[in-house]
Amino acid sequence: MPGPVRVARLLETLGINPETVLVIRNNTLVTHDERLEEPDTIEIRPVISGG
Amino acid sequence: MKCRRCKAPALIDVRRHNAAFCADCFVRHCQEQVRRAIDGFDMIQPGERVLIAVSGGKDSLGAWELLVDLGYETDGLYLGLGIGEYSDSSGRYAREFAAARGLKLLEVDIPGEYGFDIQTAAATVRRPPCGACGLSKRHLFNQAALEGGYDVVATGHNLDDEAAVLFGNVLRWDAEYLGRQYPVLPAAPGFVRKVKPLVRLSEREMAAYCVMRGIDYIVEECPMAEGNRHLAYKEALNTLEQKSPGAKANFLFSFLERGHERFVADAETERGELTPCTVCGSPTTGEVCAFCRMGERVRGRDGA
Numbered sequence A: 001m002p003g004p005v006r007v008a009r010l011l012e013t014l015g016i017n018p019e020t021v022l023v024i025r026n027n028t029l030v031t032h033d034e035r036l037e038e039p040d041t042i043e044i045r046p047v048i049s050g051g
Numbered sequence B: 001m002k003c004r005r006c007k008a009p010a011l012i013d014v015r016r017h018n019a020a021f022c023a024d025c026f027v028r029h030c031q032e033q034v035r036r037a038i039d040g041f042d043m044i045q046p047g048e049r050v051l052i053a054v055s056g057g058k059d060s061l062g063a064w065e066l067l068v069d070l071g072y073e074t075d076g077l078y079l080g081l082g083i084g085e086y087s088d089s090s091g092r093y094a095r096e097f098a099a100a101r102g103l104k105l106l107e108v109d110i111p112g113e114y115g116f117d118i119q120t121a122a123a124t125v126r127r128p129p130c131g132a133c134g135l136s137k138r139h140l141f142n143q144a145a146l147e148g149g150y151d152v153v154a155t156g157h158n159l160d161d162e163a164a165v166l167f168g169n170v171l172r173w174d175a176e177y178l179g180r181q182y183p184v185l186p187a188a189p190g191f192v193r194k195v196k197p198l199v200r201l202s203e204r205e206m207a208a209y210c211v212m213r214g215i216d217y218i219v220e221e222c223p224m225a226e227g228n229r230h231l232a233y234k235e236a237l238n239t240l241e242q243k244s245p246g247a248k249a250n251f252l253f254s255f256l257e258r259g260h261e262r263f264v265a266d267a268e269t270e271r272g273e274l275t276p277c278t279v280c281g282s283p284t285t286g287e288v289c290a291f292c293r294m295g296e297r298v299r300g301r302d303g304a
């Protein structure tokens, strides 16, 4: 997805419930109001486990 | 966003608390929630020895670190379930965590010591894998704690786990389970106390805690978990949580404060007379306990 885009908007576009993931930019956590730019490496890490 | 406590740039927002935190303040927030849980439910007394059940996942490793940070003498126990690749790598995460911090990790390898793995056992006794697994975990953690002289077994069940279990119990109105669902199970003859110190922290908070503390945990799921009911309950609760932050915590804690005691009698009446298992000595209602019975059947001793 072409940036810049806020974390909350990105998750919404992808249909991901923000309660179920962490968003990590270049190895650091970011809050939902953070703006993501083009060259950033973004990891969306699921946090829900089924055990 | 700014950190609610120190106004530094925040790294994590926790909508349920209407707050955001920087790394240091978030770690303190997690420690305070565990402190509150332990004190509020009388989980662990000062000086008691704790055995924590570790799976290599975020919750158990995070819980171990939090207990040690809060000053509790805590050793870990890792169970090898024999679930292929998943068991190999989850064990590695647990061992590396313990070694890096100079903590003591006990290990019980079920295939090595009892001659079966969880999948085979589940198929033999016609139970879902998670049922056979849960039975084995309860049995072996309790036994290891008794043998090692520990006062209490801690597990990494978090707020989401407990809310999901409650949701399932309520869907069935299972009075016996509702009466037993509590963050502390007191000791009884042959059983050590069991506690859930993460009951005030969500799954997302635990994952964030691990990232901030540099705890390397296994992100992949146990392959048996896929599609289980527990996950469906979590998904339903998280849909509610998104619309009204705090819904999960409110559901769980309102039950613990006002609902639980109404079901205690149902849990007690279900408990029959207990005698020692003739194989392992654990208290059981039959001659041989469920865990030993399962082992015997898998090893084919009674021809099943």
Ligand code: SF4
Pocket (backbone or CB within 6 Å): A050, A051, B118, B129, B130, B131, B133, B134, B222, B223, B224, B225
């Ligand atoms: S998902 Fe089921 S089988 Fe896998 S570790 Fe959890 S309880 Fe055991």
Ligand SMILES: [Zn+2]
Pocket (backbone or CB within 6 Å): B003, B004, B005, B006, B007, B008, B021, B022, B023, B024, B025, B026
């Ligand atoms: Zn701060």
Ligand SMILES: [Zn+2]
Pocket (backbone or CB within 6 Å): B277, B278, B279, B280, B281, B282, B288, B289, B290, B291, B292, B293
């Ligand atoms: Zn037994």
